[in-house]
Amino acid sequence: MSAVIESHNHDDHHHGPAKGLTRWLYTTNHKDIGTLYLWFSFAMFLIGGAMALVIRAELFEPGMQIVEPEFYNQMLTLHGLIMVFGAVMPAFVGLANWLVPMMVGAPDMALPRMNNLSFWILPVAFFILLSSLFMEGGAPNFGWTFYAPLSTTYAPPSTTFFIFSVHIMGASSIMGSINVIVTIMNMRAPGMTLMKMPLFVWSWLITAYLLIAVMPVLAGAVTMMLMDIHFGTSFFNAAGGGDPVLFQHIFWFFGHPEVYIMILPAFGITSHIIETFSRKQLFGHTSMVWAMTSIAILSFVVWAHHMFTVGLPLAAELFFMWATMLIAVPTGVKVFNWVATMFKGSITYETPMLFAIAFVVLFTIGGFSGLMLAITPADFQYHDTYFVVAHFHYVLVPGSIFSIMAAVYFWIPKWTGNMYDERLGKLHFWLSFVGVNVTFFPQHWIGLAGMPRRYPDYALQFADWNMVSSVGAFLFGASQILFLFIVLKTVMGGKKATPAVWEGSRGLEWTIESPAPYHTFTTPPKVN
């Protein structure tokens, strides 16, 4: 997006970006790297989305029409992995790169060369993962949760490549997190105390700590798989004294904090957008910080709610049920704070605000279905049905992804210096909003009616709502092409943006000109 930024730099000690391809290969500039992350994540979003459409096309009617069941499983697995590790996480890292230094008044990220490395190993990881589609035995086919022994004893040979790609993604995330934490802890402008920090920075500080804590556990899990497959160990092999249920414990010890890694930055983004377009200071800044911190801490003690049906003892089922429900308290604090911020505000409904309000409403729906799933006895009925699919897509698509889109519309004038086309932005919002609900809301019903997830075929009574869901998916998919068009159009030109961009904007990033110069805050600003 910053490809068109013309850098008019008045500082003699610095220079603008280099020319050509090497600018992007060798760059250590946080804005360039942010742009790379965002475009990479957009590409992965479209690839993962195309895979989702293969799935929905097959499920349009009962019976097998388009793909073989084996290929369906591969699409299902890659869709999940690409969306989680390739689309949502890199998009948030890209936003952190662009925004964290500008928001805390730092000239760049703390470790610029490592920043370059942590981006450029990502395309390598996904090249390895995607290339497994063309290997003998096909791509990984065991679902994004890669439960052993499906992913060990019964896995295709390409699983080894999958393991290495996960290692690389993990290394990238860990390096990115170290960078974010060091920047925030050591490079804030004078006067910016921790509690004065903008909420997006806070949300990323907490997210980065979560990543540091759990990405090594994911690395450990795939390393154990690698050893079981190639070196004759029996971590997850019952014949050798191992235990497949152990895999689920280790995976979800990583997996549940991972879920919050994908939503906490969204909380930060939403807070900024709602206060800006309500033209009011955010209600309860301090309680927002505490809410995010408690959500992050609680995320380490709820993992077994993903595995209520493996045969946990009653005491554990009760503990994990109550611990899970407890998370609704800080989450509720956040939702009420957003509503209270809008209350009696002078609200206008520009595209970022529309996405942010939709985020609050639809994420809350996903939260409520999460509470239903937390009820242990009910979960025995809902487990591995489309109800679960509907639940986590509600928190991830109109949750995380809507917040990323909101962030792009909100900050793209700062990045490119151009306003996006408001009319097209609103059209994109409404198409996405309708598409996402038509796709995922009926999945609650077919799930409660008993349709299991992860199958390429289903019983006849589920046919109608599956057809509706598929129509919604293609509408949602097509509207993202419009999003791509809008972004490209904004990068190419448009109405020039002022430094403040929005009437109610608050924060350091709105004090610098639009587009943001290649180097900002080389002398730290003073924060009161």
Added chain:
Amino acid sequence: MNEGSKKTIKTLCFAVVGMFTFSFALVPLYNVFCEVTGLNGKIELKATSDKSIEIDNGRDISVQFVSHNNEEMPWTFKPSEDVIKIKTGKYHTATFYVKNPTNKKMTAQAIPSVAPSNAASHLKKLECFCFEQQELAPGEEALLPVRMIFDDELPDSIKSVVLSYTLFDVTDYNDVELTRHHHDGDDEGHEMESSL
């Protein structure tokens, strides 16, 4: 880069290495936790050393034996009796029949599981074929014994216990001392007749 940044980086790298180590520490933690609490129906793969659990006036319970073959394990594997009535606090020997119907020498490992899982910690075994790998020549058959006792602490609500064994083909794992993976070389009481 200032000193503060260097310190933060060091701490974070330490945390990363620590969490990676912790993920491997979860494996023994999990096994110890399951065995101590008897969760997951796991029982210790070693003979009991407790000699004082025998009593005379225990109550009646029934024990059902279940045998499974993992995947394509070709052996015949079944309990000699499906259900037995025993008293708590009294030793009883049950046997399982195995036969290797193939024309190659094979090695097997049986993995036990107890349901309901809160009965697991009350089941003690003096000897069990599951303590060791079993090797059978082509066409060979055997009766494998398990000598066991339920202590009198078994909760009153439990009237019937299922003891299930899954037989795994470990012919290709020959070099690995499998039970050791579980119990770091605790060889006590592993001697037994492997075939009759």
